[in-house]
Amino acid sequence: MSFDLSKTYPILIERNKALIAIIGFLAFTTYKIIDRRNQYGRPPLLKYTIPWLGSAIELGRDPDGVFKKATAIFGPVFRIKAAGKEFTYITAADIISNIYRDAKVRSRPIAIIYTRLTIDCIQTFEYTSIRIEMAHIIFGMSKHLCDDMSSMEHIFKAHHDALNPAGALKIHHRYGAFAYECIQNTLDNLPSTTKLSYLIKSPAYDAALYAFFGKTYPAQESYDPFKIFDEGFIMLQMNLPRFMLRKYLNAREKLIDLTENYFANPHEDCSEFTHDVEEVGRDAKWSLRDIANFFIGDIWALQSNAIQAAYWIIALQLQKPEGLGKIIEEIDMQRNNWIKDNNPITQDETCCQWILDGSFPLLTSVIQEALRYCAVVFSIRLVAKETTLGGYRLRKGEYVICNTRSVHMDGDIHNNPTEFIPERYLPGTGKYTKNGRTVPNHSMPFGGGISMCEGRHFAMGELKIFIALLLSIANIELDPTSSERPQFNWAHMGTGLLPPIGDLSVCVTRRSTGTL
Known part of the structure; x- marks a missing residue:
């Protein structure tokens, strides 16, 4: 049938x-009940x-x-x-501050001995596991090493300690000498009219790498693979399918190859920071490739944000009616006073001492304002246990993102927040309040809490040194024949300083004061 x-x-x-x-x-009713409950x-x-x-x-x-x-x-x-x-x-600044303060320290140093402690409480918003995951999916660190929490925490601690203010100052002296040399070399080969990005990025890129790794690092050979890798950073962060990432992964492998080869050969001219962090990796029996993977994160941090900040400082200031004039006056005054008081004889590392000794209130304000105006920092946290935040329920295992730019663009905190105001952060000019209460974290270009940028001490000095040296050596003016103006590239939103789309055409000549 x-x-x-x-x-x-x-x-x-x-x-x-x-x-x-x-x-x-x-x-359908069951689904809606469950969904409503969720x-x-x-x-x-x-x-x-x-x-x-x-x-x-x-x-x-x-x-x-x-x-x-x-x-x-x-x-x-x-x-x-x-x-x-x-x-x-x-x-909101206050809620972001509460999230930043919520941190559990897995281990603490006791006397000279690094001792692991067991802490019963579980933090609500966790970051360390995210940092390790990013080290794997973005910078290519091996999975087995990322799973070794003790080893990762140890090198994170060494990295943090080596970038404290005293450690950053040591690198500043190196950076000043290299920046002076790289700016001079760039000007030697620069036409009178050029793109601002080339004037800024070429010497800044080389000087930062030399300051950390010495001249044995192949800076110029690394430039093209780094540029491609940086372009794909967001796509790598999203952990898209590998066929969509092939171009960026190949560039990353090239960058890792160059860095691994650097560590495989003599590099006695590296900074104390690089030496100390490398030794921690070697003591932990890391392979040279694992060490190279780890330092790729530093190379990205060096080149992706501070250089963009230097670019925007000059680009935004050139578009103001007063141009660079007032900043140059301050730089010249500080420089001339220092030379008068110190009577220097040699050019070498003293070429940046006058900058490190100076206060530069206007230049400092311009740097801080550019960071506020151009930074889009998304501090991400994993919800480690169910909690409430701002009156809402958050589930364990989901992610929250602190959007610090919303605080930077809050008109209740900052006057005319969408305008670049060079004098905004001059001493005595700012009172940052909201609803009658002071907002201490009104500016967070480096994030905050456990994820605050460890290189911030170096970055602030780096920017001051680079801008002061550049403007003491070169005259930079807008090209009157060009109307092109750079805009923010929002495709890099959340990674730090936004890169530009478009560029400025500038006229560059040497100044007669380009010494010391």
């Missing part, structure tokens, strides 16, 4: 319409139209506008979905 299913199914469906309807209704007390979700894509297009066009709109509608805690990923964002 055979059955004609094409006839049987319609008959069964016809006879059981009521039952099917009841089952469908119960299933959403109960959750941060509100910004509405979007296209599934999976979410708010990605809007974020690409006007991220400041998206976060401002969401904050106005929901308050400072809300969810945004983009490109298949959903995160809870925080845009």
